[in-house]
Amino acid sequence: MLALGVESRSRGGLFGPRLKSENKAKNAPASDQSWKCMYKSAPTGEVTIDDFEIFAKNRANLLHKIENWRAIGIIGEELSNKIRFEDEREYGGYHELIQSNKDCIAHNVLRLAYSKTEELRRFFVAQECALFEARLKVNPSDYDEIIKSNSIDVEQVSANEKQKYSAELSIMYRQLQMYNKELKIEMFDNARVWKTRFTNCLNLVSKRRVFVVDGYAYLFKTHLLNVISQQFRIVLAGRVNAALRFWPYLKESEGERVVPFLGAVTNYEVKYSEVDIKGGTVKPEMINTLSEQSFPLCMKVLHKSLRDKHHLKHQGRMQFGLFLKAIGLSLDDALRFWKDEFTKNQTSEHFEKNYAYNIRHSYGKEGKRTNYSAYGCTKIITGLAQPTSDDHHGCPFKNFNESSLKMEMRSKEFGDESIREVIELVQRKHYQIACRKYFDLTHPDFQEVSKETSRDEGMPFNHPNTYYQKSRQYHDNNKKETNVTK
Amino acid sequence: MVGTNDLRSYYQKFLPSEQIYSWLSYGDPVYFTKREFAFTRDEFFSRYQSFKNGSELKERLTRNERDIPERFEIGCVYSVPPSQQHSVSPGVFVPISKEFVLDIDISDYNDIRMCGCKESNYCRVCWKLMLCGVEVSDYILTSIFGFKNRLWVFSGGRGIHCWVGDESVRSLTNEGRSAVAEFMHLYQSSKDNNSGRQGKVDTNNLSHPSFSTDSKIFQICQKYFVDVFIDGMDILRDSDKYEKLLSFITDSTLKKQVHNLIDGLDEDDDASETWSEIVKVLNVRKNNTFVQAIVLSFVYPRLDLNVSKGLNHLLKSPFCIHPRTGYVCVPLDPKKDVPKGDSQGFYPEDQCPKVGELVNNNQEATKMMESRVEIFKKFVLDLKKQKSQEKLEESDSMLQF
Numbered sequence: 024m025l026a027l028g029v030e031s032r033s034r035g036g037l038f039g040p041r042l043k044s045e046n047k048a049k050n051a052p053a054s055d056q057s058w059k060c061m062y063k064s065a066p067t068g069e070v071t072i073d074d075f076e077i078f079a080k081n082r083a084n085l086l087h088k089i090e091n092w093r094a095i096g097i098i099g100e101e102l103s104n105k106i107r108f109e110d111e112r113e114y115g116g117y118h119e120l121i122q123s124n125k126d127c128i129a130h131n132v133l134r135l136a137y138s139k140t141e142e143l144r145r146f147f148v149a150q151e152c153a154l155f156e157a158r159l160k161v162n163p164s165d166y167d168e169i170i171k172s173n174s175i176d177v178e179q180v181s182a183n184e185k186q187k188y189s190a191e192l193s194i195m196y197r198q199l200q201m202y203n204k205e206l207k208i209e210m211f212d213n214a215r216v217w218k219t220r221f222t223n224c225l226n227l228v229s230k231r232r233v234f235v236v237d238g239y240a241y242l243f244k245t246h247l248l249n250v251i252s253q254q255f256r257i258v259l260a261g262r263v264n265a266a267l268r269f270w271p272y273l274k275e276s277e278g279e280r281v282v283p284f285l286g287a288v289t290n291y292e293v294k295y296s297e298v299d300i301k302g303g304t305v306k307p308e309m310i311n312t313l314s315e316q317s318f319p320l321c322m323k324v325l326h327k328s329l330r331d332k333h334h335l336k337h338q339g340r341m342q343f344g345l346f347l348k349a350i351g352l353s354l355d356d357a358l359r360f361w362k363d364e365f366t367k368n369q370t371s372e373h374f375e376k377n378y379a380y381n382i383r384h385s386y387g388k389e390g391k392r393t394n395y396s397a398y399g400c401t402k403i404i405t406g407l408a409q410p411t412s413d414d415h416h417g418c419p420f421k422n423f424n425e426s427s428l429k430m431e432m433r434s435k436e437f438g439d440e441s442i443r444e445v446i447e448l449v450q451r452k453h454y455q456i457a458c459r460k461y462f463d464l465t466h467p468d469f470q471e472v473s474k475e476t477s478r479d480e481g482m483p484f485n486h487p488n489t490y491y492q493k494s495r496q497y498h499d500n501n502k503k504e505t506n507v508t509k
Numbered sequence: 510m511v512g513t514n515d516l517r518s519y520y521q522k523f524l525p526s527e528q529i530y531s532w533l534s535y536g537d538p539v540y541f542t543k544r545e546f547a548f549t550r551d552e553f554f555s556r557y558q559s560f561k562n563g564s565e566l567k568e569r570l571t572r573n574e575r576d577i578p579e580r581f582e583i584g585c586v587y588s589v590p591p592s593q594q595h596s597v598s599p600g601v602f603v604p605i606s607k608e609f610v611l612d613i614d615i616s617d618y619n620d621i622r623m624c625g626c627k628e629s630n631y632c633r634v635c636w637k638l639m640l641c642g643v644e645v646s647d648y649i650l651t652s653i654f655g656f657k658n659r660l661w662v663f664s665g666g667r668g669i670h671c672w673v674g675d676e677s678v679r680s681l682t683n684e685g686r687s688a689v690a691e692f693m694h695l696y697q698s699s700k701d702n703n704s705g706r707q708g709k710v711d712t713n714n715l716s717h718p719s720f721s722t723d724s725k726i727f728q729i730c731q732k733y734f735v736d737v738f739i740d741g742m743d744i745l746r747d748s749d750k751y752e753k754l755l756s757f758i759t760d761s762t763l764k765k766q767v768h769n770l771i772d773g774l775d776e777d778d779d780a781s782e783t784w785s786e787i788v789k790v791l792n793v794r795k796n797n798t799f800v801q802a803i804v805l806s807f808v809y810p811r812l813d814l815n816v817s818k819g820l821n822h823l824l825k826s827p828f829c830i831h832p833r834t835g836y837v838c839v840p841l842d843p844k845k846d847v848p849k850g851d852s853q854g855f856y857p858e859d860q861c862p863k864v865g866e867l868v869n870n871n872q873e874a875t876k877m878m879e880s881r882v883e884i885f886k887k888f889v890l891d892l893k894k895q896k897s898q899e900k901l902e903e904s905d906s907m908l909q910f
Contacts, residue, residue: 238655
């Protein structure tokens, strides 16, 4: 068991001492720990290590999904609906969520885990805000309560004040109605109006969605969502920064159990979870064809460089070797494959002495006998050393310069429009989506041919072996189709 | 080019360095020490300088005759005095606060300056676009955003700057600055040009009541539109010029009607009356934005957004000398220096002293300088009043509890 926040000033508990004893009537609606109170106080009580890890991993998984949806341009209602679907699956419906200790624990654990670097903090705040907003949209009648419990500086204006600006406000209201269906039933005369300092709703101000007088923005009900979520963003950004200062203390008290997990959870990636391909299904002789048809670009690059130079440096050998292992190249075949290439430049003694051990090691046959799994995209993109000019590991969408990437795509005869699209994704640092786009361009009508039941909307695969497997599925089906028509 | 000797005597005798200190310390001497200054001489640009007070600043400007800065700029206030940034660990030296600033340049109006002026040139007619910039922006800053302490300054070259010094404004985040700037920016933004200075307002932006045809902003703009374009440049009497106006009317029937009105304009007719008729014709069609699009595209302020958005953007200090023109960057009074009644408003040639005139004891220039320093003093005094009033209100509200 793991103690979470504790009541006393004594040390101990994952989220540290709480200086003030909070009211924590069991199952009271919207306790200070709940999302509605912006996770004002840390969770208390105890949690099993297993739950602790599962809660955090699932939350990280959800945040990554949100990031991916946003990256492929899903916004507004569509994004909220997708988030809510996953949210409910994890935390239950509206009422369960408010009382959910799970939500609170997961948020707090990740807040700590993601506090470590600027990049992680930005990721965490952005996705948590999207989640928060999706939840806010469920029940607008909560807004008053949320504003009150989080002491947000918004006040409802008097009838007189509304009357004073009625000409301007009714224009704003009419515009709002055009975008917002629910409002159509309510007349302007009945609509409540709030006001707040313009700095509390910067999004609305910069898009000129509100009427502003003397530094105050005038708001209708739906605008309160923006005010609340801006507040959440600021509060959260502050808390993530504060969480960073908690690490030294944590290392001291939880160094063995929790700290390694927190480090790992931010590297959390979708493991290549498909059914293991049996070793021996892929033979060295097949690799050329498979590379041409089904390897993701990063593996193609490594394969080509191996064939050209008959050598690969360590990181490249790991990235490519483990990939080959996962597509079904047996240990004996792997040894034969690597030896064939390497011995074009060196003696087989040299190979046996310097490289064979490594290969056996990566198949779990030497040393501590860990059966290493293939690298996922996160590791390939951010987890490996920055490649120098004679390295070929890493993600080509990240590491290639624009002209090499264009050249590569021209050689595949992509249209100018498609090339531009991929380059734009790369410029926006969406390497995985660029890779997925590359996949779609090299696998025309992928969804139809592969008989994928649910459309995946161009979501990135997150793992080179998923890329490979989807491609094989595609080519196998393509073959069958052709056979039938013959 | 301005000579080093002239610059040096100007800094010594005329630069109101104590007033500048009084302004930038906002009642807190430590605050002043954390302010970045940057100096330029012969293409040499030295950033991250900071000073204890006004006399130290003056000393830097005058002490070494081989290193008299041609101009100096003001940056933001950092967590640590910029001159000591290397003595603290990285990450500690961060921008904290700055005035909200505006920068409007006449060269951004090239596409509609049919008086023939280009780039940094201007004449009495097109210069009024700058005064329109002052009047409209000042209205937005005060009436819409509720800001109080504004210092408007002629940049000495081709435009004007504004510094907003309210305490709450200085602490605005980059997001806050962007929001104000974006709210003010009505023009279409092109992808390549982030500062987005293009010759047409985006008609999607015109439905906001603060910019409607009933709005104060539109009224100010229409006044300048008639003054500058209809009367000043006489655009209705020249087909090359009114073509630009017609290009905003995308409805061919209306366009034809307007064309007919323009064709009917005689030598001794009053062109502004024809404009009123054009407005009437265009307003017959409900919910169109043609009149707004024309008037605002011609005169609405074209802000350099990047200058306003960034906390750590540098801007030339008031009372600098403009190296090309020799003009002193003098403050403007946003109420008295805009056209009103018979007054045509501030025009550099008439109302702005040049460094050469000042150091040669030209009486007229000295008088001009004095009256400009007065505007500055009033701004600094208002800041102080504002501060003590806020303190008073604060203590009042404390007493209530």
